[in-house]
Amino acid sequence: MGGGALMLGYLVTQWLATTRRYAFETKRNQLELTALAKRIEILNLKVQASPEVAWNGYRKFTVARKVEECEDTYSYYLKPHNGRPLPSFKPGQYLTFEIQPPGFPKAQIRCYSLSDGALSDDHYRVTIKRFTRDDGTPGVVSSYFSDEVREGDILNVKAPSGKFYLDVDIERPVVLISGGIGITPMLAMARVLTHINDQREIYFFFGCRSGVDHMFRDEVIELQKNNPNMRLHICYSRPNESDVKGEHYNHHSRVTIDLMKGVLPSSNFEYYLCGPGPFMDSLVAGLYEWGVPKKDVKFEAFGPATVKSGAKDGAPKADTGDQPTFEIEFSRSGKKIAWEPESPSLHAFAEKHGIPIDYSCGAGSCGSCLVAIKKGNVNYDMEPGHDVDEGSCLTCICRPAGNLVIDA
Ligand SMILES: Cc1cc2nc3c(=O)[nH]c(=O)nc-3n(C[C@H](O)[C@H](O)[C@H](O)COP(=O)(O)OP(=O)(O)OC[C@H]3O[C@@H](n4cnc5c(N)ncnc54)[C@H](O)[C@@H]3O)c2cc1C
Known part of the structure; x- marks a missing residue:
């Protein structure tokens, strides 16, 4: 081989190496740019959420x-x-x-x-x-x-x-699980992750009866098209004749823990759940049994039925009859009554004894049932979504920790 051919070979090798390095650096720059864009997007979200533009009342x-x-x-x-x-x-x-x-x-x-x-x-x-x-x-x-x-x-x-939200700063893969109208918070989570081009894996499970109550079908499919990391699992428990498996839905079943075990590569995810009472009951319990730590299972209740089911496995158990008897004093009504440990909440106890306290969501979210505590402490079955002022309590989701005097 002549010196000219050797030189040509050397130049080609150099050129290939430079091209590869260039391609590698371009890819790295692109990834860095994507990460930067994501950070800017997150900062934007935080700036927009600043108290200057929020409002009171x-x-x-x-x-x-x-x-x-x-x-x-x-x-x-x-x-x-x-x-x-x-x-x-x-x-x-x-x-x-x-x-x-x-x-x-x-x-x-x-x-x-x-x-x-x-x-x-x-x-x-x-x-x-x-x-x-x-x-x-x-x-x-x-x-x-x-x-x-x-x-x-x-x-x-x-x-x-509300305190049930996805923290976009923590880059753990997530499983979003919803039944019926419980899809609303999950949709917001999936949309934000897609919008900021977050690279984490997302498994999105949604359950409903059939195509008739399959809300946001096109919107979720569109999201999936824009987010290659999102895997969608639509479950119909009772599909209609016009519902086509593979096109409208993926599984002829409810969303169950066995389905999740079959689909997920491991249990090592952060889980967000929202749906009807029995749905939450079985899935929250199933996830704990599967070994998912409680801190990785987050759920939202849309009504008191779901609060109870969530509390069953995720929060302190209800008082038992073995507990010492507490006295609850309702100072405004002038009544002192012995606490009944089987009462699901301070609100339910007050209502049973004819003491009026405002009430609405029953889930610790709206703040209607907030009452001032004059003496004593309470325990919560779940973390309240609504802020609780120092010295007050959300009666719909708390129970007394001992003798208690409240302004009701
Ligand atoms: C944090 C949070 C977010 C919510 N998000 C949505 C949402 O995105 N879309 C939506 O449609 N609804 C949502 N809900 C439920 C909604 O607030 C109302 O409870 C629901 O619309 C029923 O109200 P209503 O006045 O029609 O029924 P009413 O029967 O007149 O009032 C409902 C009352 O029944 C109680 N209740 C008993 N069981 C349930 C249950 N399983 N579900 C609801 N309420 C129950 C509630 O505490 C409430 O006091 C949410 C609730 C909470 C707490």
Whole structure:
């Protein structure tokens, strides 16, 4: 081989090495740029969430759009009536509404999770499903929303709050598990993770009966297209003839712990759950039995039924009859009554004995049942979503820790 050929070979090798190095550095720069963009996005979310743009008490919002998501379920796009910017929120948080349905002497307070990502400073979105009580009668506020609330209406809304949220700074793979309307906080989480181009693995389980109550189908599929790290598992417990497996849903089953064990590569994830009582009962218990540490299982209750089920496995057990007898003094009503350990909450105990205390969500989220403690302490079955002022308690989810005097 001549010297010219050797030189050519040497130059080609050098050129290949330089090209490879260049490609490698370009890729690394791209990754660094992506990571930087994500950090900026997170900082933006934090800046928007700063207290300067948050508000105290109720603020007026106009219903800008009302969109049907599936049978008996509508999304409401809410714009601040004064047109000023909105604070961001943490995905999983909720808004608290003060609604005055006709014929009710008092305004009704209800919480609704933000179902969009924390991506816009000009509107929020909540999604509300018509609630039917166990006795078949319609829920007051959710029916009012479905039947009466129209585009252009003005509503009183408190700022986003709640402690059930996904921390975007902690880069652990997550499993989002929802049943029915419990999808709302999970959708916000999945949207934010997709928006900030977060690289973590996401498993998204959603369960409903059939295609009729499969809300956000197109929106979630679109999210998955934009997020290669998201794996979707849609479960129909009773699919209709028109529901096609593989196209509309993935599993003809409920969301169960066995399904998750079959799908997940390990149990080493952070889990977020929201759904009906029995759904939470079995899944929370199943995850603990599978060895998932309690700190990695986070759940939100939409009503008192789910609080009880969550508390069963995730929080201190109810007092037993062996406990010493406490005395509860209701100072305003002038009553002293011995605590009944089987009472599910201080509120339920007060109500049973004819002592009126405001009440709404039953889940420690809306703050309606907040009462001042004059003496003594209480225990909570679960972490309250609503802030508890020093020296007060949320009666719907607490029980006395000993003798107690409260301002009721
Ligand atoms: C933090 C939080 C977030 C929520 N997010 C959403 C959401 O995104 N979309 C949505 O549609 N709903 C959501 N809910 C439920 C919602 O606040 C109302 O409870 C629901 O709309 C029923 O209210 P209603 O006035 O129609 O029914 P009513 O029967 O008139 O009032 C409901 C009352 O029944 C109690 N209740 C008993 N069991 C349940 C149960 N299983 N579910 C609800 N309430 C029960 C509640 O404590 C409440 O006092 C959320 C609740 C909480 C606490």
